[in-house]
Amino acid sequence: MDILYNSTRSTGDPVKASEAILRGLSEDGGLFVPDRIPALDKSLEELADMTYGQVAYEVMKLYLTDFTEQELKECIAKAYDDKFDTEEIAPMVQAGGAWYLELFHGATIAFKDMALSILPHLLTTSARKNHVKNEIVILTATSGDTGKAALAGFADVEGTRIVVFYPKDGVSKIQEKQMITQKGKNTYVVGIHGNFDDAQTGVKQIFGDKELAAYMDEKGFQFSSANSINIGRLVPQIVYYVYAYVKLLKEEQIKNGEKINVVVPTGNFGNILAAFYAKEMGLPIDKLICASNENKVLFDFFRTGTYDRNREFMLTSSPSMDILISSNLERLIYRICGNDWRKNKEFMDALGEKGSYAITEKMRAQLADFYGNYADEKETAETIHELYEHTGYVIDPHTAVAACVYEKYKKETGDEKPAVIVSTASPYKFTRSVMDAIDHKYDAMEDFELVDLLSERSKVKVPRAIEEIRTAPVLHDHICEKNRMKETVMEFLGI
Numbered sequence: 001m002d003i004l005y006n007s008t009r010s011t012g013d014p015v016k017a018s019e020a021i022l023r024g025l026s027e028d029g030g031l032f033v034p035d036r037i038p039a040l041d042k043s044l045e046e047l048a049d050m051t052y053g054q055v056a057y058e059v060m061k062l063y064l065t066d067f068t069e070q071e072l073k074e075c076i077a078k079a080y081d082d083k084f085d086t087e088e089i090a091p092m093v094q095a096g097g098a099w100y101l102e103l104f105h106g107a108t109i110a111f112k113d114m115a116l117s118i119l120p121h122l123l124t125t126s127a128r129k130n131h132v133k134n135e136i137v138i139l140t141a142t143s144g145d146t147g148k149a150a151l152a153g154f155a156d157v158e159g160t161r162i163v164v165f166y167p168k169d170g171v172s173k174i175q176e177k178q179m180i181t182q183k184g185k186n187t188y189v190v191g192i193h194g195n196f197d198d199a200q201t202g203v204k205q206i207f208g209d210k211e212l213a214a215y216m217d218e219k220g221f222q223f224s225s226a227n228s229i230n231i232g233r234l235v236p237q238i239v240y241y242v243y244a245y246v247k248l249l250k251e252e253q254i255k256n257g258e259k260i261n262v263v264v265p266t267g268n269f270g271n272i273l274a275a276f277y278a279k280e281m282g283l284p285i286d287k288l289i290c291a292s293n294e295n296k297v298l299f300d301f302f303r304t305g306t307y308d309r310n311r312e313f314m315l316t317s318s319p320s321m322d323i324l325i326s327s328n329l330e331r332l333i334y335r336i337c338g339n340d341w342r343k344n345k346e347f348m349d350a351l352g353e354k355g356s357y358a359i360t361e362k363m364r365a366q367l368a369d370f371y372g373n374y375a376d377e378k379e380t381a382e383t384i385h386e387l388y389e390h391t392g393y394v395i396d397p398h399t400a401v402a403a404c405v406y407e408k409y410k411k412e413t414g415d416e417k418p419a420v421i422v423s424t425a426s427p428y429k430f431t432r433s434v435m436d437a438i439d440h441k442y443d444a445m446e447d448f449e450l451v452d453l454l455s456e457r458s459k460v461k462v463p464r465a466i467e468e469i470r471t472a473p474v475l476h477d478h479i480c481e482k483n484r485m486k487e488t489v490m491e492f493l494g495i
């Protein structure tokens, strides 16, 4: 039976997976959620003999039920190919008493690649299935990382164009270089005079412009978003939890059915929600350990039952987790209030109006599988340092937040079950923070000098993504004022 997708904020008509992917967000502002969580229909032993792509098919087919076998297999084949620097796609490394699941072997060496390399194909397939004739134009505002991952995913994908706006003086030099050297005749990268909020506000205005949408339609275009709340980004993330478990099984590190803990460095709550779905599908996961940096809204939420974004925003060395509103948490809230959209909407309205809400005791009781904690900046750097000193393995600051929280969890609970720590970025993506944590004497060095030193010390080859930008020519030099974003998009589309 087909799985249909409901909005978390109204009864609306449930939609098929392909429609949910095309729409991204429901018109009422809610997120699409599957009407039930399917159970795995292959045994863990069967899955253990499969490649990453094969596991991806077995998991994703259960959610994207209106895709044909051929459609889904094609999407998977186009996504998980030699854009990744290892055939395993998501390899695991044992270090310091845990397994690190490395999700950074894709084009931009961070975990967003796991979903953004397949989303363009899911999106174009969905457009075809729903008889959309228009070319899809992806609009993204970025503070650095998502923009590059989206560009890499959509570059030269037939039937799509992508426009990325970034704050001209608000991203790191390496991040800017990564974006402005992006190849692909359908890509357009624009620096704006303004900050990230200006870029985001501008993009939201373009999305909300009904007149523009009608004009675009006339010219054969329509907008879409690669935002992390798209179900087409969530579903591919369930795959690597299943893959990790069955690899441990195959390598006889665990017994069939033995429970493991997973530790996830969390920002928008997408990655850990995927782990929760994997558990609900029958994967033997015990605790879902949610690791935050100093922006510890989620830690406070798990401890007190109150979600409160009214606090100072901290800039940390794990910037992809510098978030005060974890959008994907809404899917969990909806579920623990009994899939009741009215109740969920009350919470979300309160979040919008006063910046906080408190869940009931009955809802809290359903969060027993989650454990939340956080790591401050000092602890994060110490974790990188200690792991390197003891094992030679180098992790990035996001992963270090998770590793630190895992140690706190073990100390607090004594739970020593096998654990998978999700490694969300290559240390090469945050070379300066990483090298500084290893030794302060590197402070004064140039970025690329640090890259070479990291390679020397970690004995890990410099990834292609970094090697390329040393010499890659600049292909984008567009700059625009923050109030000219719409005109800039139209110019790019030639309309």
Ligand SMILES: *Cc1c(COP(=O)(O)O)cnc(C)c1O
Pocket: 110, 111, 112, 145, 228, 265, 266, 267, 268, 269, 270, 271, 272, 320, 321, 398, 424, 425
């Ligand atoms: C996006 C990101 C995260 C946070 O993932 P969520 O799904 O938003 O919780 C963690 N680490 C890195 C490196 C990221 O890019």
